[in-house]
Amino acid sequence: MALRHLGKKGIQASFKRGLVLLRVAASTESQISSTFLNSTSESVAFSFARYINGFGFSSLSNGESSPNLTSIRYFHASRETLATRKDDPDRPLSHRERKKQAVKTKAKFSKRDKKTDKPPAEAPYVPPPRLEKTEKRMAEKTVEVFDGMTLLEFSKRTGESLAVLQSILVDVGETVSSEFDAISIDVAELLAMEIGNNVKREHTTEGLKILPRPPVVTVMGHVDHGKTSLLDALRNTSVAAREAGGITQHVGAFVVGMPESGTSITFIDTPGHAAFSEMRARGAAVTDIVVLVVAADDGVMPQTLEAIAHARSANVPIVVAINKCDKPGANPERVKNQLAAEGIELEDIGGNVQVVEVSAVKNTGLDKLEEALLLQAVDMDLMARVDGPAQAYVVEARLDKGRGPLATVIVKAGTLESGHHVVIGCQWGKLRAIRDMVGKPTERATPAMPVEIEGLKGVPMAGDDVIVVESEKRAKMLSEGRTRKYERDRLLKAEEDRIAELEKREAESEEGVFRVELPIIVKSDVQGTAQAVSDALRTLNSPQVFVNIVQSGVGAIFQSDLARAQTCNACIVAFNVKCCKISSAYARVKVFHHHVIYHLLEDIGNLIVEKAPGVSELEVAGEAEVLSIFKVLGKRREEDGVSIAGCKVMDGRVFRSGLMRLLRSGEVLFEGSCASLKREKQDVEQVGKGNECGLVMGDWNDFRVGDVIQCLERVVRKPKFISSESGAVRIEC
Numbered sequence: 001m002a003l004r005h006l007g008k009k010g011i012q013a014s015f016k017r018g019l020v021l022l023r024v025a026a027s028t029e030s031q032i033s034s035t036f037l038n039s040t041s042e043s044v045a046f047s048f049a050r051y052i053n054g055f056g057f058s059s060l061s062n063g064e065s066s067p068n069l070t071s072i073r074y075f076h077a078s079r080e081t082l083a084t085r086k087d088d089p090d091r092p093l094s095h096r097e098r099k100k101q102a103v104k105t106k107a108k109f110s111k112r113d114k115k116t117d118k119p120p121a122e123a124p125y126v127p128p129p130r131l132e133k134t135e136k137r138m139a140e141k142t143v144e145v146f147d148g149m150t151l152l153e154f155s156k157r158t159g160e161s162l163a164v165l166q167s168i169l170v171d172v173g174e175t176v177s178s179e180f181d182a183i184s185i186d187v188a189e190l191l192a193m194e195i196g197n198n199v200k201r202e203h204t205t206e207g208l209k210i211l212p213r214p215p216v217v218t219v220m221g222h223v224d225h226g227k228t229s230l231l232d233a234l235r236n237t238s239v240a241a242r243e244a245g246g247i248t249q250h251v252g253a254f255v256v257g258m259p260e261s262g263t264s265i266t267f268i269d270t271p272g273h274a275a276f277s278e279m280r281a282r283g284a285a286v287t288d289i290v291v292l293v294v295a296a297d298d299g300v301m302p303q304t305l306e307a308i309a310h311a312r313s314a315n316v317p318i319v320v321a322i323n324k325c326d327k328p329g330a331n332p333e334r335v336k337n338q339l340a341a342e343g344i345e346l347e348d349i350g351g352n353v354q355v356v357e358v359s360a361v362k363n364t365g366l367d368k369l370e371e372a373l374l375l376q377a378v379d380m381d382l383m384a385r386v387d388g389p390a391q392a393y394v395v396e397a398r399l400d401k402g403r404g405p406l407a408t409v410i411v412k413a414g415t416l417e418s419g420h421h422v423v424i425g426c427q428w429g430k431l432r433a434i435r436d437m438v439g440k441p442t443e444r445a446t447p448a449m450p451v452e453i454e455g456l457k458g459v460p461m462a463g464d465d466v467i468v469v470e471s472e473k474r475a476k477m478l479s480e481g482r483t484r485k486y487e488r489d490r491l492l493k494a495e496e497d498r499i500a501e502l503e504k505r506e507a508e509s510e511e512g513v514f515r516v517e518l519p520i521i522v523k524s525d526v527q528g529t530a531q532a533v534s535d536a537l538r539t540l541n542s543p544q545v546f547v548n549i550v551q552s553g554v555g556a557i558f559q560s561d562l563a564r565a566q567t568c569n570a571c572i573v574a575f576n577v578k579c580c581k582i583s584s585a586y587a588r589v590k591v592f593h594h595h596v597i598y599h600l601l602e603d604i605g606n607l608i609v610e611k612a613p614g615v616s617e618l619e620v621a622g623e624a625e626v627l628s629i630f631k632v633l634g635k636r637r638e639e640d641g642v643s644i645a646g647c648k649v650m651d652g653r654v655f656r657s658g659l660m661r662l663l664r665s666g667e668v669l670f671e672g673s674c675a676s677l678k679r680e681k682q683d684v685e686q687v688g689k690g691n692e693c694g695l696v697m698g699d700w701n702d703f704r705v706g707d708v709i710q711c712l713e714r715v716v717r718k719p720k721f722i723s724s725e726s727g728a729v730r731i732e733c
Contacts, residue, residue: 145188146202152179154188160195168194172477186467186474193485201467203413205385213384213447214255215377216286216410218268218316220307221293226323229360230293231256231269234370253395253408253450254437258370265373266410266448268395271532286393286410289376291369292320296330296357300338308342317380318344319354319372326359384447390414392466394424395450397459397527399555405429405456408437409445409466416445416453416468421475425464426486428479429456430472459554462528501546514613518545519570520604521561522552523577530554533575536597540605542719542731544612547604562586571607575600601729605721608731614716618659622652622689626707630694643701644676647709648692655686659712660697664704672698674711 143157155162162179169176172194174187183191189199219227235256254267268287290311294304311318320339322332336346336355345351354372358365392409400406407424409416416422420431432455434442445451469475505515520537524530534552541547550570551561557572557579563586565572571590572579579591594600624647633641647654656677662670676696679687687693695709723729 142198142200143192144200144202145185145192146204147185148182149185149188150180150182151176154183154191155179158192158195158197164195165191172481184470186469186478190478190481193481196485196488201465203385203388203391208385208387210383210385213382214264214266215288215373215380215382216266216268216448217289217291217373218270218287219291219293220270220310222295222298222301222303222307223271225293225295225298225301225304226360227293228269230321230323230358231267233360233363233366234267253410255450258374263374265370265377266450268410268450286395286412287314287316288380288382289373290316290318291373292318293323294320294335294339295324296322296332296335297324297327299331299335300342305342308344317353317376319356319369319376320344320346321369322355322357323360325357326362326364332357382448384413386415386446388414389468390416390420390445390466392416392445394460394462394464394466395528396462397554398525399459400454401556403454405459406452406454407456407460407466408450408452410450411445411447413447414468416451416466418443420468421470421472422453422456423467423469423475423478423482424456424460426479426483427456427458427460428475430475431455459527462526462531515543516545516611516613517548518608518611519548519550519568521550521565521570521572523557523561523572523574524552524554525576527554529575533573533597533600536601536729537573537604540601540608540729540731542608542612544614544719545608545731547608556580557591559583559586562589565589573600573604598723598729602721602723605723605729605731609719609721612719614718616714617717618712619715620652620710621658621713622649622654622711624649624654624687624693624695624709624711626703626705626709627692628705629703641701642696643703645695645697645703645707645709646692647695649687649689651689652711653686653688654693654695654709654711655713657685659714660695661710661712662697662700662703663708663710664706669702670697670700672700674698 141158143154145154145157151162151165155165166176168191169187172187172190174183176183185201189201192199219231221227231254235254254269255264256267257264290307292304292307292311294300308318322335324330325332336348340346340349344353346353346355348355354376356365356369356372358369390411391413392411394407394409396408398406405427416431416434418431418434422429422431431453433453434445435452435454436442437450437452442451467478469478522530522534522537524533530552534549537547537549550568551564556577557574559580561572562580562582564570566586566589571592574591574593575597576595579593582589582591592600592603594603626645626647628646630644630646631641632644654677656674658674660670660672660674661668674695675698676694677684677687678694679691684693697709720732721729722732
């Protein structure tokens with residue numbers, strides 16, 4: 001009863017709400033209709049009328065009707081009205097319809113049609129093509145820096161943002177308040193190295209004192225053509241007689257006073273052996289004039305042509321000195337013709353290259369050579385600044401037991417004084433002493449003057465530039481920056497070399513070539529010779545042996561070098577240095593002591609030949625000719641018989657374990673093993689030249705008189721060490 005009472009009350013309340021809604025709807029409809037009928041827009045009125053007429057009123061009074069109204073209705077839309085509105089293209093879309101339309105346009109949620117009419121295609125997997133690196137790494141940019149350039153100018157030259165440059169300056173302890181502030185040339189170089197660029201220093205001569213300077217002359221030529229003997233004749237010394245093996249193996253710088261004119265000339269003596277090509281290139285890079293020494297009895301040789309190429313690449317004038325004109329077989333005219341054939345325009349044929357005929361033994365023609373050099377120097381008008389910080393070039397560097405690292409340098413500009421803080425490559429130091437090439441201490445070195453400096457923290461590399469800085473702090477900062485860049489470049493190059501070596505080994509393994517490694521540690525008396533020896537050993541690389549220079553340094557051999565060699569199973573090359581006492585713990589380490597370069601290369605070449613695995617090949621050990629044929633019939637059938645070739649060994653030897661090859665009219669008919677080999681009815685293992693034998697070859701029975709039978713044996717072919725007269729060496733496989 002309670003539920004029925006509540007239901008009855010709810011129906012009555014709904015009935016009352018329906019009456020109110022009916023009256024409100026009727027009054028609202030009449031107001032809206034009158035408003036739109038009075039408007040001027042007929043289309044709007046028509047659309048609204050269509051909208052209103054589409055609604056109906058349904059009854060909820062269970063058949064009962066009100067006395068005032070026909071029925072009780074609720075205001076709602078019928079199904080026909082909704083269908084009409086859905087088909088209307090001009091109607092606005094609801095929020096739910098817009099959301100559904102946006103979802104359908106997205107490919108992520110759209111359903112794909114399943115294609116069941118065709119089966120999936122079955123194709124083998126093809127891996128994508130391997131991308132090949134066309135370039136190892138991007139070439140580093142070279143930035144020209146000068147003292148007093150602004151940070152903004154440096155940013156424009158390098159293409160780096162000011163914010164990055166200022167952060168680097170903060171890290172290194174430098175402060176720049178504005179991008180228009182000037183920075184020193186040392187800071188500019190450090191910034192360039194930190195962002196990975198190379199540096200070229202520019203020095204201005206504005207407002208500085210410029211004076212004439214002596215010429216720097218480099219003597220170049222083939223080995224044993226008399227370069228050092230010619231310098232000995234000019235300065236009245238005997239250096240050539242004290243050299244090991246009678247050849248020059250170091251770069252030497254000397255100042256020679258000319259007795260005729262009273263002036264001085266700085267000479268640089270370079271080695272002539274083929275292994276010292278890098279030394280000759282460094283000598284040509286720092287010189288003003290190249291004296292090309294050619295022996296009158298030997299003529300133009302390989303290192304003569306290389307010296308000409310170095311002089312041309314450095315854009316340095318050449319003065320030709322034809323030496324050994326006193327010998328009976330001397331022919332200076334032939335030498336001139338050979339030089340003209342190589343493109344040297346001599347004065348005798350209308351060119352501008354001076355030619356002087358000299359004899360270092362007889363001291364003839366030296367005054368003419370002096371005159372030619374001074375005339376060439378006058379034409380070049382050599383000048384250099386004397387004031388300001390010095391610029392120098394390292395010719396050679398070594399490690400002295402009592403004085404420490406030493407460097408022989410030639411001053412290019414400015415004045416180098418004792419007490420200066422210098423940076424040479426990655427090394428730095430405060431100059432403790434400066435000595436001339438005679439060994440006499442001096443306080444300063446002027447342009448074109450070769451001196452030996454001491455006080456460095458380490459041994460620099462030959463060819464490095466000497467830079468003078470203002471303080472010890474600046475020297476340390478620049479040295480550390482260069483060290484970081486050097487290590488970065490070294491690791492990149494090592495990674496490139498490792499990848500190239502792996503690719504090469506993969507290619508060789510596919511071809512069936514096996515390659516072994518020969519690690520070597522090089523120790524020498526001077527830095528330039530250590531580099532030259534390392535480069536010469538690398539030229540001995542072959543398809544079977546890879547020469548790996550583990551370490552190259554200067555100084556005597558110590559226990560640490562022996563320990564490193566034992567760890568990496570390397571041998572040690574000691575060139576012009578001593579070795580400490582080798583204990584029993586390092587007895588397995590091989591140490592090669594040498595003072596002459598070609599003896600060293602010969603020993604290492606023989607070691608490479610010994611370690612090479614060799615290539616297995618088939619070689620003809622002997623040949624035999626078929627003279628008669630014997631047939632042994634089978635027990636059941638004639639086809640089961642065996643043919644025996646009666647042969648005579650014409651060359652070499654024939655042995656049973658070898659591989660037999662049958663030739664008829666030069667054509668190979670059969671290759672197989674030897675089933676039987678007899679001599680005078682006895683089984684033998686081999687038959688020598690001139691003897692007769694009976695031979696059965698596997699399944700082959702079709703012998704003919706005149707056939708040739710070759711006996712092949714497998715041999716291991718080792719590479720050969722070849723040395724030419726010019727000093728060039730190679731490994732031939």
